[in-house]
Amino acid sequence: MLSQLTVQHFAIVKFLELDFNQGMTTITGETGAGKSIAIDALGLCLGNRADLSMIRQGADKAEVSARFNLSDTPKALEWLRNNDLENSLSDNPNECLLRRIITTEGRSRAYINSTPVPSSQLKSLGQLLVNIHGQHAHQSLLRNDTQLAIIDDYASHQPLLQKVKDTYQGCHFLKKQLQQQQLSQQEKQARKQLLEYQIVELDEFALGEDEFAEIEAEHKKLANSGALLESTQVSLNLLSDGEEVDALSLLQKSITLLETQVQHDEQLANIVESLQVAVIQIEEAGYELRQYTEKLELDPEQFQQLEERLSQALTLARKHQVQPEMLYAFHQKLSKEYQQLNNSEVQIEQLTTELENAQEDYAKHAKKLSQSRKRYAKELSEKITKSIQKLNMEDGRFEVALTQNETTNLSPLGIDNIEFQVAANAGQGLQNLGKVASGGELSRISLAIQVIISQRVSTPTLIFDEVDVGISGATAAVVGNLLRQLGESTQILCVTHLPQVAGNGHQHMIVNKESDGKTTNTNMQLLNNKQRVEELARLLGGDSITEHTLANAQDLLIK
Structure with a gap:
């Protein structure tokens, strides 16, 4: 509280x-x-x-x-x-x-x-x-959704109502998916023809997933193969393959000279060791350069093939308005869409079956809710009738009238139409509350x-x-x-x-x-009791409070 x-x-x-x-x-x-x-x-x-x-x-x-x-x-x-x-x-x-x-x-x-x-x-x-x-609650009482909420609150229908709402949402989702799938055959056919033309062209080119990056790198390499070969050969000569002098022979000569002097100063030993490490590194670099040079080929025919494939990839990318690196992904996307169009009839059949099952599930829960509403509607009608008769409507009658919705349109509130009906006086028939x-x-x-x-x-x-x-x-x-x-x-x-x-x-x-x-x-x-009596008297008589209104107020006060 x-x-x-x-x-x-x-x-x-x-x-x-x-x-x-x-x-x-x-x-x-x-x-x-x-x-x-x-x-x-x-x-x-x-x-x-x-x-x-x-x-x-x-x-x-x-x-x-x-x-x-x-x-x-x-x-x-x-x-x-x-x-x-x-x-x-x-x-x-x-x-x-x-x-x-x-x-x-x-x-x-x-x-x-x-x-x-x-x-x-x-x-x-x-x-x-x-x-x-x-x-203003009595004003909303005329609305159908408020009337349904009243009977559902009275009957504690929240779990049942939630089941109906959940199955309604499932039906609504499946119905929307089905409608999206049910495009006109003309539209689907036109799209399918366009995809066929585009996919055939891309299938013929058959670009691999990472092929464009590989082509681009290999093309760049072959385009500069002459300069690469010359630079690696010169570097190799400078490092270890020189006819007269190279870095390796100079290091080895320096090591030989210093080794003869280590006996005179041991500090030179660390320097000799560093130079020996450098010799090993130069030998390894020379070996790798030699391997690289032997593998580097000047192949004009291969270069021409690469240039043609690179040019074709760029042309297709411009045609389809995508980046060349995205051409493979674009090809896969079109193929997937084409496959989906081919499978659309199967998907429509599956969605139709799923929707029918969902609608049956909805109908089961909605019918259960409707049956419970009818059972409690009678009980609530009797209670409201007794209550309004105590509220100066001695001959009043009240009824919660429920009918099932015959349309195919589903509602998250179930299948019931509701109408609160009242007869305010004896001899009158029940009519719509708002009328x-x-x-x-x-x-x-x-x-x-x-x-x-x-x-x-x-x-x-x-x-x-x-x-x-x-x-x-x-x-x-x-x-x-x-x-x-x-x-x-x-x-x-x-x-x-x-x-x-x-x-x-x-x-x-x-x-x-x-x-x-x-x-x-x-x-x-x-307020205390005395103050309450005075306030009740004010409510009874306004600004004019007399002994009579105070006496009446005292009678109204229930302790």
């Missing part, structure tokens, strides 16, 4: 630190005081989109922290363990701290237990901690659904943000009782303008807005 919320420089809040308890906490305040600011701040901490307008004017950043006690939330603790985000710094390992900072530079930083995380992880964890029901329900009736139906769904979903904290819009009188008292009952097992935060709802809270907070003419600040405080 949410145990503490700290807000700094958020909207018109300078600083706010709120402690929350188990049960139902009601939040009231005058219109425009900012009753929903705490909910908006918590939403930011749960991964909602950050906006610069959230930063209090004059401040350089806004910061929100939310502390949760996860003792009764094993799924959230498991999520933290799986993501290596457990609370290792606190004495209470079941405590979790979420923090979000936004700056005027447009930067947003998020933390879970002091570890920096992307805001998407805040959102992922937040879904296990808090469920927010907004004041017959008034605004007040729509609000009551929406609230009934939210309370029923909340009892089925294991989220530890539920927030109702002015969901009682359009409700008043005796109906409001029933709403308050419903939320209080829900608060016996779940933490409830309820922003309301109705005294009948506010009086049912286990705790009551009031929102006040203050201004000194230059700046405005919103604060919240927990």
Whole structure:
């Protein structure tokens, strides 16, 4: 559950630190005081989109922290363990701290237990901690996807629904691949003819994988073979094959002279040794030069063949607009594409079979989901009917109508068409919710659904943000009782303008807005019993609070 919320420089809040308890906490305040600011701040901490307008004017950043006690939330603790985000710094390992900072530079930083995380992880964890029901929830109730989500939440269909979504994605992928393969025969034939012409020409040339580099190197070598031969012969003569004098004979003569003097000075021995090493190196170099010279051939015919092949390779490379070194790879690419075109019919048959199997798999899971939806739709319809009858719709009836989609278009939500139907009065037939329900009736139906769904979903904290819009009188008292009952097992935060709802809270907070003419600040405080009666009286009678309204307020307060 949410145990503490700290807000700094958020909207018109300078600083706010709120402690929350188990049960139902009601939040009231005058219109425009900012009753929903705490909910908006918590939403930011749960991964909602950050906006610069959230930063209090004059401040350089806004910061929100939310502390949760996860003792009764094993799924959230498991999520933290799986993501290596457990609370290792606190004495209470079941405590979790979420923090979000936004700056005027447009930067947003998020933390879970002091570890920096992307805001998407805040959102992922937040879904296990808090469920927010907004004041406009009744408007989205008319959408088919919302209606399907309601029946799926009620029936805990997430595993079944995920199977349907996964198989839908598989079908979608295979269908796209099949469509890509099913090019027109004319287009494929034209491409195939072009490839045949290009491949035949390249096959005839038959350039090897690294052949162009080898040709280029050999051509360069033969083009300079005369100069190479002359230089190596001269070098060989200078090193060891000179008729009169060469480096080797000079070194050997120097060694002989110095060896006769070693007996007079032993330091010359190291020099002699170095010269002997030099002799060995010159002998080895001379041997390698001699071998190189013997292998170096002046072959005009070979040079001509190489020049012709090099020229042809360059011509083909220019023709196909590739680098000469890439000509082999280009040839292989064309051959592969040609082979794929030849195999396209086989591939189309394989993809068609795979798609049919995937569609059968999708249909199996979608049918299983549909059957389960129908079973729970009856149960949910009965519960909503009973609930709206308590909410001043005594003769109201509600039904979740499901029919199977007869089109061949697959959907990630399954094969069901859904329609919420209602009969608000006795003697009326069931009709589409959006056509017959008034605004007040729509609000009551929406609230009934939210309370029923909340009892089925294991989220530890539920927030109702002015969901009682359009409700008043005796109906409001029933709403308050419903939320209080829900608060016996779940933490409830309820922003309301109705005294009948506010009086049912286990705790009551009031929102006040203050201004000194230059700046405005919103604060919240927990009320004691006396203050609660006064606030309920204000909600009942406005600015005119009498003994009578105070007495009525006292009657509304449930302790």
